[in-house]
Amino acid sequence: MNIIPQLIINSIIAGAIYSLVALGFNLIYGATKFFNLAHGVMATVGGYAVFVLSKVLGFHIGVSVILGVLCAGFVGYGLDKIVYLPLRKKRASNMILLVASLGVFTALEAIIAILFTSQFRTLAQHIGTQRIYEVGSAIITQTQVIILIASLVLMAILGFVLKKTMFGKAVKAVSDDEEVAKIIGINTNKIIGYVFFIGSAIAGLAGILIGFDTGIEPVMGLRLLLKGVIASIIGGVGNIYGGVAGSFLLGLVENFGIWKISAEWKDAIAFVVLIIFLLFRPKGIFQK
């Protein structure tokens, strides 16, 4: 049996998920210039919000997903207002912000573990009954098709907002030079707040989609964060489109890397890629 089509499909699905994480990570990095490590836990928040809404409270699955995405967005927005904004106002260095975000990450992850135990759960409604499509010699599940469509649609929307709307121009200006943006009257803190909302909401969606594809657990955020960060470094940190390219590249390398060896090697491969980039291409593939 030819395994290559399946590897390609797996790569693309992984790439789509990583892109969702990298998109928000880069958006936030661009506007604030610090590594927001808490970004990974937004995916966990999204996943568990949907778990509570659909499985505990019995909401319709579609409604749950929408509320779950919003929930992750609001948590991100709240973090900015409660933790990061006060630090920025004190002119805290980016190192301090990074450490603060690490603290936030740990705290939120612990809270989720306390509330929900560290058990692995799936968000899928009826396990084992989902539809499967055959593409040549490869298969793709209905959930995976949805993951692909959702991430492509989201990228298109975000691309449009950033490129075409006045909000997008303001975000770009803040990313380029926040101080000057203030001088010309842009309310930069407000813009950054919205960036946190949007970025975190997208990460929340990633967590939710993973929850349907495989499942959620309190520690899922770290792996996702690392993949998002590696993808961002491959594409050039802060570069939104680069991050998407980096995500798909990482997905490809990971999945083709385990062609002949065990799947446990995936993360190791990802880190080798990271180290290669840090050593030889620290500014990413698009570096001039």
Add this chain to the structure above:
Amino acid sequence: MAILKTNKLTKHFEGVHAVDGLSLNIEKATIVAIVGPNGSGKTTLVNILTGMIPYDSGTVIVSDTTHRLKKIKPYTMYSYGLTRTFQEVRLFDQMSVRDNILVVLTKRKVIQSFFETQKSDYTKAANKILQKVGIWEKRNELAKNLSYGQRKLLEIARALVTQAEIFLFDEPFAGLFPEMRKMVSHIVAGLKRKGKTVILIEHDMDVVRELSDYIYVMDSGRLLATGTPREVLSNKEVREAYLGT
């Protein structure tokens, strides 16, 4: 009416008295020049007035007694009607020339700006100002690809499209060709005609003499002399300390 006042404004950098007990009184709709040798504290003053660095003591009062500011933050200063340009031009380098202007025209309501694409009246306004400073042909280039003089002009244009009442220009003429100097001089005079206030930091005495209504001469963070151009330029102390060099 004084639109901007400072009282005993002070800023030290580890022993350097960059601004040292400076009291200014700037009238609305005038062009006020601030001159002084290198390192006399002119840029530091502008940085304080736009909230980019905190100051040690003294007061700043905007629009008479309405706003007595103990602490200044950049965004608040814009809302009090101040904007500035930089001695070393600061543009949004990764954005196109026209976007540098368009972003200023952004609606201040963030939510609204989501649903707002480039409306034609914004584009029209942006094109108009770019034509005025002669860089319209470059509108689609990235700002970082402009020449030194064009960058300075774009920065001035960006300040012009704000709603500011007070413009602080930090050496807007430095390094410009005669043609561009004329343009900038015309713009500064035009602002005054429209009732705006201009604080002009400038080394070139001919420009200062031609444009300004009032001059503050700074030296080591303090005022060496103040007055109309005629008074200041005939001041013996000033001639010796500054103009003589």
